[in-house]
Amino acid sequence: MSQRNRELIPSFSRPPSRVMIRRVARYEENLLALIYESISEFKLPLKDKTILLKPNLVGLDPQGVMNTHPAVIAATRETFLKLGAARVLIGDGPALDRDTQAILESVRLKEFTGKLGKDFCDLNIDDVERVELQTHATRLKELFLPKTVLGVDFLVSMPKLKTHHWAGVTLSLKNMFGIVPGSCYGWPKNVLHWAGIDRSILDINAAARPDFAIVDGIMGMEGNGPIQGTPKAAGVLLFGDDPVAVDATACRVMGLLPEKVDYLARAGTMLGHLESSKIQQLGEGIDAVKTPFAVLPEFVRMVA
C-alpha cells in the first residue's frame, strides 16, 4: 500500500477523487481492451510495483453471480502487467468456507488467468503481522493481518456489486473483510460481527486502505445478498482511486443513498469522499446506467 493509504486523511484535506463508469453488457466482451483503456486514464504509479488484486470470492458459485467474475479478474491482472507492474498477485480469504481451492475451482479462475502458482494467495492462511488499529471504530485494539496484504505496493479491491443482508451493501470497503485471516478469527470471522460489522469495516480499511477499486457490476446481486440474493444485471464496471467514492457511486448506480449506509457515512469523514461534489465523474453518467436494486425491508431507508 502507498504511504498515503497507511494514514487517515480527513475528507476535507483530500483532493477530489476520480470514479469512472463503463458500460459492459456481457462478460464475453473484450474486457482486456476496456479495462486497459479505463485504468490507463488514471495514470497510476504502477511501474515495477507489486500489486494485489483482492476479488470477492465468497462461496461456491458455478453460476457466477456471487463472486467477482474471473474474466474481470484476469483482464485486470493482465492490464496491470501491461502497465508495468512487476508482479500482480490475486488473493482472498473466503469468509464462510475454508476450502478456498474448492471456490477457485467452482469459479474456474485458472481457466481465465492460467496457472497462478504462488501468484494466488489464500489470505486465510497467509503469515500474519500484528497491526495496531488507529481508528478505534470498534473496541478491537489490534488485528493480525496477512503479510502479503501489508507488504504489497498497491492494493486493489475488486468487489461484486451486491446488496448485503447485514451491512446494506457490500462493495469495495466491505470486500476488505476478506483480508482478515480465518486461521486467526474463524469462518465466519465472527469476532468482527461481535465488534460490529459497520465499525469493523472502518477499522479494517483504515489499517489496509485499498489504493484502487474496481466493481464488477456486469452481473450483480440484489435483495438477500451476499450469497442468497437474486442476480441483477447492471451492465457496468466501476473504477476509482478512492474506495469510498467508488462505493458511493456504486450505491447511486443501484438507486441507493450512500449517506444512509452507516459505514459509508462514517467512511466519508476519514477514508475518502462520499459527496458527489468531491468526485470527478468519468465515463458514463450515473443516471445513464442507474439500475435500481431491491433491498431487504431493514434497508428501505437506503432507497433514493
Add this chain to the structure above:
Amino acid sequence: MPSLVANILEMPNQSERTDFAAGLGDEFVSLLKTLQNADGGWGFHAGEASRVEPTSWALRSLFGHAEAQGTESFRKGAGYLQSAQLPDGSWPPFAEMRAGSWITSLTCSVLAADGQSAKNVAAGLKWLCDDFPRDSSPWMRFVQSLRPKSHIHSQNDSYRGWGWTPKTASWVEPTAFALLALRDAPAEQLPRNAAERRDLAVALLYDRMCPGGGWNCGNPRVYGVDGDALVLPTCWALLALREAPEKPGRALSLAWLQKELAKIASAASLAVAQITLENYGVQPPHASRELQDWSAQALAAQGTHVLAWVCLALDPARRWAPVSATIRKDAAGKTS
C-alpha cells in the same frame, strides 16, 4: 445404514486402490516431515513461522504411523504445542496472539493420546468447558424473548456449542471439534461438566443442520431461505456425531455427503469426505477427481493442513477417524 453400506460391494479393485493409496501416502508423509520447523512446529506453508493448527494436523497425520510415535520429530512437535499453550489452558492460533481459540479443541484432541501431554490436555479441556458462547447466554435469551419472533434465523438458542473465538457465538465447526476433543480425551481428564456440554452441543449440531442434510458454518436458514451445506463443515459434524445417538438427520447428511462427493474438485474436501465416509463404513463412490491427481508439492502449496488431511485419507491404518471395520473386512476379503 444398510442402504449406504451396501455400496461397498460395488467398489471395484478395493485392495489395489488401498495398496496404491498407501504407497502414495508414504511419499506425502515424507514431505510433511520435511516441512517441520526447527522449533518443532509447522507453518501453513514451507518456510513460514510455526502455527498451532498446521502443527496439530501434521502431528495427527504422522501420529497415525506406528514408527512415528516416540520419534524425535513427534516429541519436538508435541513440545511446540505444549510451549504455545496459554496460562489459562487454551491455545491461540500462534504464539504472538494471546487469546485462546477453537484450536484448543483440535490440539487437545491431537495430544490426547500423548501421555506426556496429559496436564496440557486437562487444562485445555477445562478452559473449553468453561467457555460458553455469549449469544446464547441466559441474559441474551431473555432479551431475545422480549423481541418479536425473528424472521432472520430459526435456530434454538437454548442449545449451546462453541465459537471460533471465546465468548462469541456457536458455530458448527468449532462445536464439532470440541465434541471430538471430548471424545478423544481419556475419561479421567474430562471436566465435570463435560457430559452436559456434550449433550447441548450434539443438540446444537442437529438443530443447525441444513434442511436437505449436511451443514454449513451454522446458518441453516436465513431470511426464509434454506442454506446450502458445505463439505468440510458436514464432515466435521458427522465425525463429531459418530457416537452420538442416531437421528434421521445424520443419515440424511451422510447421504448428502455421499452424493456430493462425486462433484468435489478440491483435495481438501475430497480427503476429509473420504475419511468421514470410511469412518461410517460407507465406501466413497468415485469422485470427479482422485487424491492421486495432486502431487505432494501441490498439496503442500495449498497448506500443511491439506497435505496432512490427504496423508490421513490415504492411510488405511489411521488411528483417528479410523476406517470402519466393515470396509477393512471387505478389503481383506478381496485381497485373499
